[in-house]
Amino acid sequence: MKTDSVLEKILTSGQLAVTSECGPPRGSDPEVIRKKGELLRGVVDAVNVTDNQTAMVRMSSLAACIHLRQMGLEPLLQMVTRDRNRLAMQADILGAYSHGVTNMLCLSGDHPKFGDHPMAANVHDIDSVQLIKMVRDMREEGTFAGGEEIKEPPKMFIGGAANPFADPFELRVARLAKKASAGVDFVQTQCIYNIPKFKKWMKGVCDRGLHEQVHVLAGITPMKSVGMARYMKNKVPGMDVPDDLVKRMGGVEKKKQAAEGIDIAVEMIQELKEVEGVAGFHIMAIEWERKVPEIVERAGLLPRPST
Amino acid sequence: MITAERKPLEEILQSVSSFDRILIVGCNECVTVCAAGGRKEVGLLASALNMSMLKAGRPVQLTEHTLERQCDPEYVDELAQLVTGADAILSMACGCGVQELARRYRDKPVLPALNTKFMGAAERPGVWAERCAGCGNCVLGVTGGICPIARCSKRLMNGPCGGSGNGKCEISDEVDCAWQLIWDRLKALGKTDLYEQNMDAKDWRPAGGGGPRRIVREDLTE
Amino acid sequence: MAAPTPELEPVIVAFCCHYCAYTAADQAGAQRLEYPSNVKIVRVPCSGKVDALHMLRAFERGADGVLVAGCLEGDCHFSTGNLRARKKVAQVQRLLEEIGVGPERLELLLVSAGMGSNFARAAREITQKIRALGPSPISEAIAARAMNRA
């Protein structure tokens, strides 16, 4: 074991891991985060806490993680390179670890253009791959990015993101390889709708043996309505929603579309379970956290292993 | 080339509102080429200012002059005579020119009429696009001649983010995904192995992280 | 009706390309087609030769309206000068907007050499339009200054 992470334990044991996420509030009320956390207790192995997701200001991921940790949940600290330079990031990692946060996800972050602070400076001192390397070096070498030694280095279980659907498709496997070589332990993928394409990517991953180095958690997002399906298809960058899925959602009456979305998510998990290299699932039910237990249950992923 | 574009007239008017004699100075280098501050733009601005002032009932005296280059002291010296007769200088050069004027003519307010934008190239007539961020440590050799620092919206050094689609960046269909370009080019060159190597976190000191930069060529200094 | 006093009448400068617009204006004369005398023609080889600066300077000196007249689309004697003129007119219109001089005071007219009547009609229409708009704020300011000085 490289770390004390529960998630790491489950993954290295070869069991399918389940993670979900919880967006911190746009305010300072800790109750919001506690409520969301409560919904996921016993249902998932770790809870991602997003970092100014979609470039909107929210409670800091670090603070929210601490709240979850205090509730006895396993938090997963998301960190984007957009908002802090390497000094601030390392400081936050030290802080997080000091509070018992042992998982983190290294991301570049959505562009500020889409958020509520489009005028903000785009820091990008380092990119996500370099962040992975930095966290790995902190853990393995016990050094800061500047080369100085760390007293009591933080031991983070390091995650990254992978989008098998963005262009250019052909370098997507290589992109994962880069993250792997930078030291990533696991990746959570972009939500999957186009299963054949995902499988194609996964095959590439396996062909290069990357699945041996990196645990791949397949991203699942249930769709609430045909409107959402269309929106994801047309508006969200890097999302690949096949037409027949939109058709299927549109084929049922409005009231039952949410249920249909859940059905689809469950079916997908069932199918993906069988795919070589899939080490677990990351269920992103954006502002729909209450449906996560149902999905996890119906997908036959309960109970979660006790650690 | 440094590219720039004219500030909104309103803002320029505001900035010169307290002066009666204004010298408008253009530059015959980059800003001429990007149609922001050459002789012609100087003429257009003078005309526009004159009309606006007339309209406001506060006519001013405007003098137009375009220097070969506004960022070299010898050229800037040429202005001495004209500056004497002016209450303020309105520079239509990039920020370098504005500062050179301000440095040389200490007692005269020097006001910028342009917003200096970026170092870019002409994509096609009338369209300029950012190409170089002046980071001081060029990586173009390993990125197929396309700069990820200047041309990737997230300055990603190790490949595209998940928002890249149809060769375009997630921020706009007008912006090419730099990494798509890099990838295509590396493929064409048969050098995709360059992509596989991880690029280390960048040392930003040469990019200005180490404070204002200068270049000294001892052999040319006097 | 008393004859209008020239000084109170709007002044409209028409930049006319030699091959079409200027010829059309001559044609209007040959056919004795009347149009208001407000329109003063400046002959240029091609409408593409009309610099944004020329259009702006005309307003600056006191024109109440400016017409840039070239050949019909596809007919430019110099291939695409008229299309360039169109873009430049749009550019100057934006600038006029910024200055606060109505951009509708600047117009592009595309006309063929044989269309004397179209030229005359366009001249009548723009004069009518400018009359309705009144003097340009610039020409008013100039006139006011001249009065003050006098």
Added chain:
Amino acid sequence: MSVLKRLSGKEFVVLAQMHTPKGVNISRLVNDGRRLKGRLDAVLVPDMDNGIMRLPAMAGGLLLQQQGLEAIIGVYCRDKNRMALQADLLAAHVLGLQNLVVMPSADMDLSDHRDAKPVFDLDEVGLLRAIAGLQEGKDLGGSDLDGSPAFTTGCSLATLANGAFEAAFDQVQKQVEAGASFVLTPPVFDIERCTAPLEQLAGLGVPVIAGVFLIKSVAVARYLARNEPGAHISDGLIQRIKKAADREGEAVKIAGETAAALRKITRGVLLQTHGWEHRLPAILDVAGL
């Protein structure tokens, strides 16, 4: 990588046609070639097509290859007997011209030398067989060659017109059997109407390269509509050109769009601009090639 290798490597190839001058002023040809270097897979240089006497294709092809382009030269049967044909083929090989297309011969009465005597010693199939023979080291007289040439040879389809296509197809089939390794088609204007014949051609198992013709003006479109039944020029197309403010630009767009559409159903296109080679880059831009 040679164009024909690329073809066999299942890549889509873009060819353009360039004519040799009637005279010795080669500046246009050379300039057009230079301008297009890197944007085309190869240039087809027809040999005295339309029966217009001019600089031979071999000279034109050589000039283009000197500019760094790859040339495909046309060979045909009307003006030379088997001796001359074979001799020229040997010359072509040693000059580095290794791509050939066997082309049909225009009638003498369309020629600018109507009184010339047509030869037709061989027909197209015969010529293809002769080429195959040379490659195997034997001439038509049965003698062994001292060093045998190597060629990649295509053939051309006479027409896509309804009714006449079948016969033309048979001809092509025979030529493929005789050694042709790709097929050039006449210009395609109406993709829908041509899809079936193009597919039929593809069934021969050799790459099909479709012609794309730049219709420069309404008059040309009308001319084709009237005189080329195979062209299938619709009224809509004529109107489209006519209504465009920039007819030249519209013509370029149409050609580009056709080329782009053909990408889906053929293995290559041959752009025919007939004198307007300076417009080729614009066509390629529109086609996204």
Added chain:
Amino acid sequence: MTHPETSKTPGKVLVVGGGMGGIRTALDLAESGRDVVLIDRSASIGGLMTQLDRTFPTNNCDLCTLSPHLSEAGRALHIDLRTLTEVTAVSGGAGSFQVTLTTAPRHIDLDRCTACGDCLRAHPECVTFTPGLDHRAPTCMRYPRSIPQAYSIDLARCSDLEDLVACCPLGAIRPQEDPVVVQETFGAVVLSPGADVYDPTPIATLGYSLFPDVVTSLEYERILSASGPTGGKLQRPSDGSAPKKVAWLQCVGSRARRSEHGHSYCSSACCMFAIKEAIVTKERFGAQIETTIFNMDIRTSGKGYEAYYQRAKDESGIRFVRCRTQNLTASADGALALRYLPEDQDAFLTENFDMVVLSTGFVVGPRLRELADIFGVDTNDHGFARTDSFHPVSTSRDGVFVAGLFEGPKDIPETMVQGSAAACMATGLVPAAAPRPSDEDLPPERDVTGEPLRVGVFVCECGENIGGVLDVQSLVDHAGRLTDVVLSENVGYGCSAESMEHIRATIAREGLNRVLIGGCSPRTHLARFQDLLRRAGINRYLVDIANLRDQDAWVHRTSPELATAKGRDLLSMGVAAARQARPLADHTLPMSQQVLVVGGGVAGMSAALALAERGLRVHLVEREARLGGEALKLRRTLEGEDVRAGVKVLVEATEAQDLIQVHTSAIIVDHSGLPGKLKTGMQVGPQLFYRQIEHGATVLATGAMANRPSLYLLGQHEAVSTQHDMESLLEEEPTQVLGWSKVVMIQCVGSRTPENPDCSRICCQSAVKNALRILRINPQARIWVLYRDLRTLGMQENAYAQARQQGVMFVRYDPGSPPQVEADGEALRVVFHDPILGDDIGLRADRVLLSTGMVPDEEAAEELARIFRLPRTQEGYLLEDHRKLRPVDLPTMGYYVAGTAASPKSIKESIAQAQAAASRVQTLLARGAINLGAAVARVDSSRCAACLVCVRACPYDVPFINADGASQIDPALCHGCGVCAAECPAKAISLQQFDDEQILAKLEGLFERRTA
């Protein structure tokens, strides 16, 4: 046709008659390098035109536009002008005519006379008769600004010879002069002696000799003319009062049924003449004057004439009455009572008028008959020189050509066309003379740089054209006050020879270094004033013209004050720009000596042959597979000539001509370059082989199309066909005709309509022709021709008369209620209104023939006009540079039109125009070099930022960045559009002649008054 005996030594051409046609011929010949002797029996040239006030449809003085060219350097070197000269004997033949020329004494030494007018003031009686109203003849110059500018003396009228001689301060009067007789050799002769005007005295009922207020149209012109007896005031000859009601009686002496009433043919020009006089009367003397034109038919079949007629009717309020007139008597109150029978009524009406104008036509009088005899050329029954359709300007005598009225009654454009055509034919017999350096005479060019500005302003009055509207004196005064203007004056007719000379002398005397002319359009006149400046010893680009006529006086006639104010502005602008003018140098390029002829019909082939026979290489491009064009569908002309045979001869000659390269099945696809060095690309043959050819000039002979409107069951009923279709049927299946008992022809089908406003010109003669042919085959057939106006011009009128005589019924219909045609089994039922019977007539016709005329070939013309960048009329015909004076030249130099591409025409007219086009091409190519002018872009490399904007913007890819890193523009390639100058962000490029300083100065000039 070669004439070896003359081909070695250049000869001369004799042009007889110095009217418009003769001047045109002489100018064309001179410009193509031939030596010309131009003779006129009068004391000055100009012909009939000198007496006209203005001409239609531009209402402008044409002679003023044309005649000054005669005195221009270069041309004048080739033209030997001899007035008071007649041909008295001729021998020899083509290539070498021995001609005896007799010059009557002028009694004035031309070298000494300055036209000061002292002799006139002292002895006004010593004058020769000036035709027209004025029996006293006010001046011994035939018209002001006459050429030569000198008086002549009529010794017979002089009472005190001694005093006359003494009164001339220059001693120019030579009473002892005798006639001079010389014999000279000419390679060719062009007869353009004009015609005489019919004298209406014999028609007693019109009272011409009785009533002073009955005048001929020519006399009325004199009254209107500023140089006429009333000084341009409209006055009744009887009492000097202003008439309130004026009537025109048409066809006086023309279309006469009885010989004592004149001649049988139509004089062709009188209808337009009368309409113009009526319009001018209203325009100049008050819209309230009632003007009525009494006529049988209105014959306005020239290009744009129909619209002129409709405008006269609808806008000017001129009344047209169709009638036969009976007689004129004096009414009680001194007015003239006209008795007439309106066509649609059966009782005579009487109406009073203050003045009556007799529209008298043209006749060949004894002097012309004598001329014909001297030359031994065949004439027709009426004395006009005989020509044929395929040789429109060739007389029966080889080497003698004819142009203008002497060939038949016609209007000015046709005269101009024939003048050029005759010049073309003559050049075949007379090779070009050795070029004469015209620059030798020019004074050295003064270097004006550094001189203080001295601007001279010369304002033209142009007769009524400018002076009638603008207050010229106030303009002169205004200009005089402008900055740097040292001289400002009124020069009357600025482009007249004497004014030009005056301006030239003034420039030299006053040391002017900038000149502004206040006159007409610089488009037409700038080049001439530029030449003038050069002759005055300063650079030609130091002059500009303020367009006071076309763009001021003409368009603001009703508000003279505003027009004058605008005139002041235009002069201010002009002076401001002139002050910025700088001396510039012209750039030249060698011209290609090849010619592109587009269209292989009769006109195209004729032009190609004419050019090739004169040694020029021609590319003849035809889009069809064979030569011949529309004429292949015609069989016979009205005169009975075999069209097919004629076309066959042309095709064979064209194909046999080595210098003509025929390109059939050729589609023109691109065109570039500049006049003298043009490039045209075409796709040829079934496989669209692309060829590009270089040529110096272009002749457009693209033709028109037979119209086929879907009217009157055309295309739906077998028995309805066009006159065109009928051509071959009458030749090939005459037996069919035997079965027809009733045939109805309908005229103006698809012509003179809002969609196709012009008259198709040829349909009336086709109808008459076919009617006569049908009757020849089947004399029993009854034929009705339903028409609006029957327009059988010239001698065609005789055929019309013959048809009427043979029983063809001509019935007028009103376009408001056209005939009705319905199917009636195999036949047709036709219903029409007969205005004479006042009743509707219905009949069963075996055949209905529609006179459908011509329409522009929209398919071909539209695209070709685009490719060649040539303007078209609203109907779609090519627009010529000047409807009357330059009917062959297109507005862009180097392009000429022949045949029906310009307007509907007969074969004869088409061929004449083709030959004329060939002549115009020769005049252009004879220059040898293209003057690119000075309007080229120039780069100030010290300002250039090498930004590439110009390189990208230039439509001709001319600018490039040179080794020094600055843009470079080759003046020889620059087309002078100025786009680069307008786009340059560094303002490093200026277009000379139109640089920013000049344009901005114009704006300054315009607003100076307001801002001051």
